[in-house]
Amino acid sequence: MKSAPKIGLLFGSFNPIHTGHVILAHFMATHTDLDAVWLVVSPQSPFKVGQEMLSELERFELVKLAIQHNEQLRALDIEFDMPKPSYTIDTLDELHRRYPDHSFVLLMGEDNLPGLPRWKQADRILAEYAVYVYPRPGVDATDVNAHPGVQVVEAPLLDISATFIRDCVHTGKSIRYLVPEAVEAQILAKGFWR
Ligand SMILES: Nc1ncnc2c1ncn2[C@@H]1O[C@H](COP(=O)(O)OP(=O)(O)OP(=O)(O)O)[C@@H](O)[C@H]1O
Ligand SMILES: O=C(O)c1ccc[n+]([C@@H]2O[C@H](COP(=O)([O-])O)[C@@H](O)[C@H]2O)c1
Numbered sequence: 001m002k003s004a005p006k007i008g009l010l011f012g013s014f015n016p017i018h019t020g021h022v023i024l025a026h027f028m029a030t031h032t033d034l035d036a037v038w039l040v041v042s043p044q045s046p047f048k049v050g051q052e053m054l055s056e057l058e059r060f061e062l063v064k065l066a067i068q069h070n071e072q073l074r075a076l077d078i079e080f081d082m083p084k085p086s087y088t089i090d091t092l093d094e095l096h097r098r099y100p101d102h103s104f105v106l107l108m109g110e111d112n113l114p115g116l117p118r119w120k121q122a123d124r125i126l127a128e129y130a131v132y133v134y135p136r137p138g139v140d141a142t143d144v145n146a147h148p149g150v151q152v153v154e155a156p157l158l159d160i161s162a163t164f165i166r167d168c169v170h171t172g173k174s175i176r177y178l179v180p181e182a183v184e185a186q187i188l189a190k191g192f193w194r
Contacts (some may be wrong), residue, residue, distance in 0.1 A: 007105065009095070010107040011088055013045050013162070015053045016187060017066045018179045020109075020160035022073075027155050028107055029072040031050035032132060039063050040076045047115060051083060054192060057082055065182040066115045087089040087120040092129065104129060110136040110152065126150070162181060169193040 008028045013072040014021065015038075025037040041063055043056040051058070059075050067073040078094060079086045088106070095104060106129045108116075113133055116122055125131075126149050137159045160178055168175050173192045175184055187193070 004101050004103050004165070005035045006103045006105065007099075008032070008034040008105045008107045009022070009040055009092075010037055011042055011086075012093070013039045013048055014039070014059045014063050016059065016165060016179065016192070017063045017183060018160050018162055018165050019177065020158040022066055022180060023156075023158055024107070025067070026070060028134070028153070029058045031155070032153060034076065034105060034132075036072045038074045038076050039067065040079060040091060041132050042079050042098060044084040044086050046085040046087060056105060058059065058190070058192070062183050062186060065186055066180040068182065087097060088112050089119070089121040089125055106131045107134070109134050110134075110139040113139070113150070134148050 002126065004149070008025075010025050010028075012021065013023065022040070025039060027035040028034055034134060041056060041060045045074070054062075056077070057080075059077060060080075063075040078098075079091055082094065092104065092106075095102075097126055110133050113131075114158060116125070116131075119125060129149065130146075131150045133150060135152060135157055137157045165175055165178055166191055168178070169187060179187070
């Protein structure tokens with residue numbers, strides 16, 4: 001009998017999605033025991049309240065463009081109809097309800113790890129879900145690393161952020177290869193951050 005699919009969940013604002021996210025997601029889907037990775041677009045991160053962003057739909061469209069040819073990656077808009085800000089434990093509960101035969105692992109970049117103890121029901125997240133962490137330059141997250149459910153994978157460091165992409169576009173610098181080609185085309189066509 002086929003075992004239950006093991007899915008990695010990468011939650012993010014994706015304002016916009018960039019090559020760092022795509023490499024992280026594909027690396028986790030292919031270099032670990034995961035079968036696939038789902039990218040969950042959060043309308044409103046609890047830690048980014050008040051920050052100006054593209055609409056959730058615009059960010060979701062960019063994520064779909066970025067991963068359109070990758071069968072192991074999928075974009076999810078599940079949080080669009082849920083209360084804001086987007087608390088990850090609530091979405092994990094909803095996913096568990098919708099996909100009872102799937103097992104889920106939480107994915108994140110190392111920069112998110114120090115803040116994890118301040119997430120809603122962080123103790124429950126850590127008790128019920130494994131967390132696979134992608135290393136990120138300039139971060140020391142040794143404290144939470146020590147939790148048995150948290151595993152930092154060995155992977156190439158990617159010094160790319162959505163903040164940097166937005167700054168590049170705003171100052172008229174190229175973002176070629178820093179975001180997937182279709183994402184670059186859409187950002188330029190729509191005039192985002194100009
Ligand atoms: N270059 C990267 N290396 C490792 N993890 C990353 C990288 N970029 C993003 N992530 C992870 O992807 C998830 C979603 O990130 P998010 O959408 O906030 O992008 P970001 O580049 O950190 O954005 P911003 O610069 O706007 O804060 C988070 O878990 C974050 O840690
Ligand atoms: O559940 C929480 O309390 C919580 C606190 C901070 C961040 N998150 C989620 O973590 C993801 C990345 O957040 P951010 O702030 O790095 O864009 C995003 O999907 C948020 O909804 C979740």
